[in-house]
Amino acid sequence: MKLRDLFSDDAPIDAQGSPRGAADLDVGGLAVDSRAVKPGDLFFALAGAKTDGARFIAAAIDAGAVAVAGDHAPDGELAVPFVPLGNPRRALALAAARFYSRQPRTIAAVTGTSGKTSVAAFTRHIWQRLGHAAASIGTIGLVTPTRSVYGSLTTPDPIALHRSLDEIAGEGVTHLALEASSHGLDQFRLDGVRVAAGGFTNLSRDHMDYHPDVAHYLNAKLRLFRDLVIDGGAAVISADHDCSAQVIDAARARGLRLITVGRNGDAGEGIRLIEASIDGFAQKLTIEHAGRRTAVHLPLVGEFQIENALVAAGLVIGAGGDPAAAFAALDHLEGAPGRLDFVGERRGAPVFVDYAHKPDALAKALQALRPYAKRKLVVVFGAGGDRDAGKRPLMGAIAAENADSIIVTDDNPRSEDPAAIRAAILAAAPGAREIGDRAEAIRTAIAALAPGDALLIAGKGHETGQIVRDTVLPFSDHEAAAAALSTSAG
Ligand SMILES: CC(=O)N[C@H]1[C@@H](OP(=O)(O)OP(=O)(O)OC[C@H]2O[C@@H](n3ccc(=O)[nH]c3=O)[C@H](O)[C@@H]2O)O[C@H](CO)[C@@H](O)[C@@H]1O[C@H](C)C(=O)N[C@@H](C)C(=O)N[C@H](CCC(=O)O)C(=O)O
Ligand SMILES: Nc1ncnc2c1ncn2[C@@H]1O[C@H](COP(=O)(O)OP(=O)(O)OP(=O)(O)O)[C@@H](O)[C@H]1O
Ligand SMILES: N[C@H](CCC[C@H](N)C(=O)O)C(=O)O
Numbered sequence: 001m002k003l004r005d006l007f008s009d010d011a012p013i014d015a016q017g018s019p020r021g022a023a024d025l026d027v028g029g030l031a032v033d034s035r036a037v038k039p040g041d042l043f044f045a046l047a048g049a050k051t052d053g054a055r056f057i058a059a060a061i062d063a064g065a066v067a068v069a070g071d072h073a074p075d076g077e078l079a080v081p082f083v084p085l086g087n088p089r090r091a092l093a094l095a096a097a098r099f100y101s102r103q104p105r106t107i108a109a110v111t112g113t114s115g116k117t118s119v120a121a122f123t124r125h126i127w128q129r130l131g132h133a134a135a136s137i138g139t140i141g142l143v144t145p146t147r148s149v150y151g152s153l154t155t156p157d158p159i160a161l162h163r164s165l166d167e168i169a170g171e172g173v174t175h176l177a178l179e180a181s182s183h184g185l186d187q188f189r190l191d192g193v194r195v196a197a198g199g200f201t202n203l204s205r206d207h208m209d210y211h212p213d214v215a216h217y218l219n220a221k222l223r224l225f226r227d228l229v230i231d232g233g234a235a236v237i238s239a240d241h242d243c244s245a246q247v248i249d250a251a252r253a254r255g256l257r258l259i260t261v262g263r264n265g266d267a268g269e270g271i272r273l274i275e276a277s278i279d280g281f282a283q284k285l286t287i288e289h290a291g292r293r294t295a296v297h298l299p300l301v302g303e304f305q306i307e308n309a310l311v312a313a314g315l316v317i318g319a320g321g322d323p324a325a326a327f328a329a330l331d332h333l334e335g336a337p338g339r340l341d342f343v344g345e346r347r348g349a350p351v352f353v354d355y356a357h358k359p360d361a362l363a364k365a366l367q368a369l370r371p372y373a374k375r376k377l378v379v380v381f382g383a384g385g386d387r388d389a390g391k392r393p394l395m396g397a398i399a400a401e402n403a404d405s406i407i408v409t410d411d412n413p414r415s416e417d418p419a420a421i422r423a424a425i426l427a428a429a430p431g432a433r434e435i436g437d438r439a440e441a442i443r444t445a446i447a448a449l450a451p452g453d454a455l456l457i458a459g460k461g462h463e464t465g466q467i468v469r470d471t472v473l474p475f476s477d478h479e480a481a482a483a484a485l486s487t488s489a490g
């Protein structure tokens with residue numbers, strides 16, 4: 001592709017010392033990491049959290065970059081043309097969208113502190129039931145009708161993202177549900193994606209190691225509605241939270257089609273939850289949309305899954321799906337792997353694996369399981385190293401308040417001292433036990449289960465490794481629980 005075709009008119013590529021004719025240069029690929037540059041690539045030098053890509057321009061050119069783009073030209077002469085950009089991350093995403101030009105024709109994206117992975121999976125399930133070739137991209141990777149590929153980021157970087165969109169569109173995927181993380185939105189990773197419907201679940205404390213304050217965190221999420229959903233698109237917003245009004249205002253300001261969901265959802269355009277009750281490991285709901293009531297049998301544990309299911313149904317409707325068919329599909333939803341996943345029972349006490357690794361999620365997961373614990377509600381959890389340290393005592397206090405028995409263990413200590421992470425949680429959870437080895441913590445918890453108890457193993461969900469320093473040790477809560485369940489007598 002020609003260099004000129006990667007940029008829109010607001011990126012004047014012939015300016016600032018670029019040699020004449022640079023616009024006609026053939027670009028073979030895009031790169032943001034000098035170590036990944038291939039001959040013929042355009043290298044984007046991005047200022048980052050840890051270092052500045054401008055430091056690696058020489059390395060990128062040595063590796064074969066035919067042009068460089070960035071917000072400031074480096075000192076001295078460059079052997080290749082330089083493209084000056086006001087917002088290089090956004091320009092990168094838009095260039096990636098031009099370079100990898102195909103996208104599934106219907107794309108929905110969901111943001112919020114908790115529930116994104118679940119909503120993306122549910123949206124994919126509903127579309128599939130409606131007969132579409134549907135995929136999802138997020139924390140659990142890329143899932144299409146034919147394959148599943150694990151990815152390390154919730155919202156992939158723009159080059160990987162647009163490459164995937166182009167690839168799956170080529171494979172016939174017509175519908176895609178995407179997770180929009182606050183990092184992804186803040187770093188413009190999703191710009192250039194044609195989002196027909198945006199969803200919002202909720203907002204609570206997370207990522208305070210990245211965002212300077214909650215307002216910044218919310219503003220990053222609001223970019224989905226302010227900047228990304230296409231004109232005339234839909235905004236599907238859970239209406240039951242303090243922050244809901246701000247999200248609704250942002251969507252209104254854009255003139256998006258508003259679909260509010262939940263107990264405060266609009267019973268006309270939106271989806272109002274009229275009533276909900278637990279039915280074993282499922283829930284019975286009555287919802288109202290367009291003045292019509294529908295009974296739903298949601299085959300999932302956890303009140304929070306109602307919010308996720310309604311946002312997913314709203315996204316399907318907002319992207320043009322038939323409401324009655326979308327609601328009928330809710331009776332067949334499957335939870336995303338590792339989200340309040342029932343993995344077995346000992347002496348009649350159910351054991352669940354869940355991905356709650358932040359305060360509100362832990363509270364919601366424990367509250368969701370309370371009805372299943374006639375006797376003790378037991379929780380095994382830890383907190384990640386090199387992540388927001390402020391959430392550790394909050395999670396300790398939430399466990400103390402919502403569980404009857406607590407084992408604090410390790411969850412990806414990364415470069416930190418695992419004992420110090422545990423100590424920060426334990427300080428707020430008096431009486432909790434400390435067992436650093438996660439497999440042993442799970443074994444101990446399962447061995448002690450008695451009839452009437454319920455166990456929540458929280459924090460790792462679908463993960464398959466324990467990150468200790470630079471090493472990822474194979475570890476799965478599912479496997480650890482299965483092993484403990486099979487060896488525990490009774
Ligand atoms: C803090 C953060 O979000 N960093 C993201 C950011 O990296 P960065 O630009 O800040 O990286 P940097 O290390 O400072 O380097 C600056 C630039 O120099 C370049 N470089 C660096 C070294 C070199 O030798 N050559 C070179 O060219 C880098 O490629 C980069 O372009 O941009 C990169 C490209 O898009 C991302 O891969 C990277 O995600 C890192 C790996 C990450 O761990 N991110 C996590 C925190 C994240 O994004 N999580 C969210 C949320 C998950 C959730 O909600 O739970 C997610 O969407 O996954
Ligand atoms: N709507 C919700 N409200 C509160 N808590 C929720 C909600 N949905 C899920 N959770 C909790 O959050 C955990 C993570 O859920 P999920 O993976 O769907 O969210 P996510 O937003 O993708 O999270 P992450 O940003 O960590 O990928 C669940 O295991 C559960 O404990
Ligand atoms: N995307 C999240 C996942 C956290 C999962 C938890 N197991 C941990 O390691 O803290 C993060 O990287 O912060």
Ligand SMILES: [Mg+2]
Nearest residue numbers: 116117139154
């Ligand atoms: Mg997720």
